[in-house]
Amino acid sequence: MSAEELAAAIAARCESRVNSLTREIVAEHEAVLPGFAELHGGMLEVETASTTRHGVRLFLRVAQGRGSSDQDMRLFRERAAQRMSDGVRLTTLLSGYAVGYRAIWRMLCEEAGPGEEAGLHRLGELMVTALERTMTAVCEAYLLEAELARRGEAMRAVARLLLQSPPTREDPTPDPGVPGVPGVQALAAQHGITLEPSYRVLAFTLRHPGAPPAVSRRRHAVQGALDRLAAQPVLTLFDQHAGHALLPARLAVPTAKLGRRLVEAAGPLHAGLASADSLTDIPATSRQAARIAQVAAACDRPPGVYELGDVLVEFHLSTPGPAAQALSSRLALLEPSLVATLEAFFAADFDRRATAAALTVHPNTVDNRLARVAEALQADPRTAGGILLVGAALAVRRLEGFHFRQTV
Incomplete structure (x- = not known):
């Protein structure tokens, strides 16, 4: 048998070990690569495993003479860009691939039998070629993403200045951190960013x-x-x-x-x-x-x-004030079952039967509760005026429990 045939035979015997080898490689990543265990669990369990499995299968396919294309590098490129966005260092990423290829080599050596040394030699050559091709794709994608990130930082700096309050006529004193529109335009021009x-x-x-x-x-x-x-x-x-x-x-x-x-x-x-x-x-x-x-x-x-x-x-x-407080205080007069009935009544578009079904009560119970609301609030939620008042009060009640964050 030729060296190529021996290499293909060894690789074929490794096919059944792809999944177990993938688990070994992922475990070794966690053990030897700094910070790997702290990465997001979904990425560790799904993405790393799928990328590793793809790499192992790709190498075994090439070793059996079935060839590969540039499309086979797509997953490696995508993962490299993602790792850059996740803050993983390029050296750590490349070390991860080295861990994987060493594990593949160990598997090949275990599967090679007496008289198959020429095949193992050929597999070594193929592995060096595969490692070079993979590392090149990973580095190119990582560095491109890093360049895009640098461009993104410039765009974020411009966005930050645009979103901050500029000096006004009433308060013409400029904030040192807010350069105003001319300063933003200058920064944008410096980075080749065209403002609309x-x-x-x-x-x-x-x-x-x-x-x-x-x-x-x-x-x-x-x-x-x-x-x-x-x-x-x-x-x-x-x-x-x-x-x-x-x-x-x-x-x-x-x-x-x-x-x-x-x-x-x-x-x-x-x-x-x-x-x-x-x-x-x-x-x-x-x-x-x-x-x-x-x-x-x-x-x-x-x-x-x-x-x-x-x-x-x-x-x-949603704007705090005496009107909102007064509306909220109206509902405070009602017991919880009556407030729940109002919520359901409005959600059902004032359909008493749909309201009763939502509350699992008889429609007459809904009527009785709405009558009690009208008496307590001096506003009937079945009339136009009552709908306006109670609807506004319910809206204020929903908004009261929400924490409105300070924005830029």
Whole structure:
């Protein structure tokens, strides 16, 4: 048999060990690579295992003469970019691949029998070639992502300055940390970033943001979704729980489509959208958009993007003041079962039978409770005036328990 045939025979005998070897390699990663065990569990158990399994199978396939293509490197490139975003050092990443290839070599040596030395020699040559090709793909993808990250830092710096309040005529004293529009324009020009004359400001909050690696991924997913919708890099600024994005006003992306894409990319989130006619309007507009997002979340609206008109009443009622306190105090007069009945009555669009079904009571019980509410509040929730008053009071009650975060 030729060296190639012997190599193929040894590789074929290793096929049944792919899954067990994958588990060994992942375990060795955790044992010998600094910080690996602290990485997000989903990444450790799913992504690392799938990448390792792909690499082992790819090498065995090549060793059996079935060849490979540049497409086979795609997963390695994607994982390298993700690891860079996760903050994994390139040296740690490359060490992980070295761990994997050493494990493959040990397996090949264990499977090789007497008289198959030439095949093992050929496998060694193939392994050096595979290692070189894989390392090249990983390094290129990692460094490209690092360059994109540096570009992203410049864009975030510009976004941060645009979102901060500039000096006004009433308060002309400039804040050293807020250079105003000319300073932002100069910084943007320095980094080759073209500013639009007007923007639609998007502010969003993430439900259950999770551990730092998971947060980083969701940010990356949101950024990617926005960039694809705009067909250009979008100015964004994120923190642990929320973020802002500046969408060029000339891009007419429907709100519903924007909401679908964001939820598909990053999971459940609430976003507010408002228009800034000029760069100086962006800070105030961003606060309005953030308030819209928080009101939508507080009112338990479905995940998506909301504009002011979608939450107009709730937005108005979310501002603390004597009127809101007076509305809230009205419901405090009612026992819990009556408040629950009102919530169900409004949710059922004032249908007493649907309300009764939701509460698992008789429709007459609903009527009795609504009558008691009317007597206690001096406002009948079955009349136009009562609907306005009680609806506003219920909205204030929902908003009271929500913590409205300070935004940029």
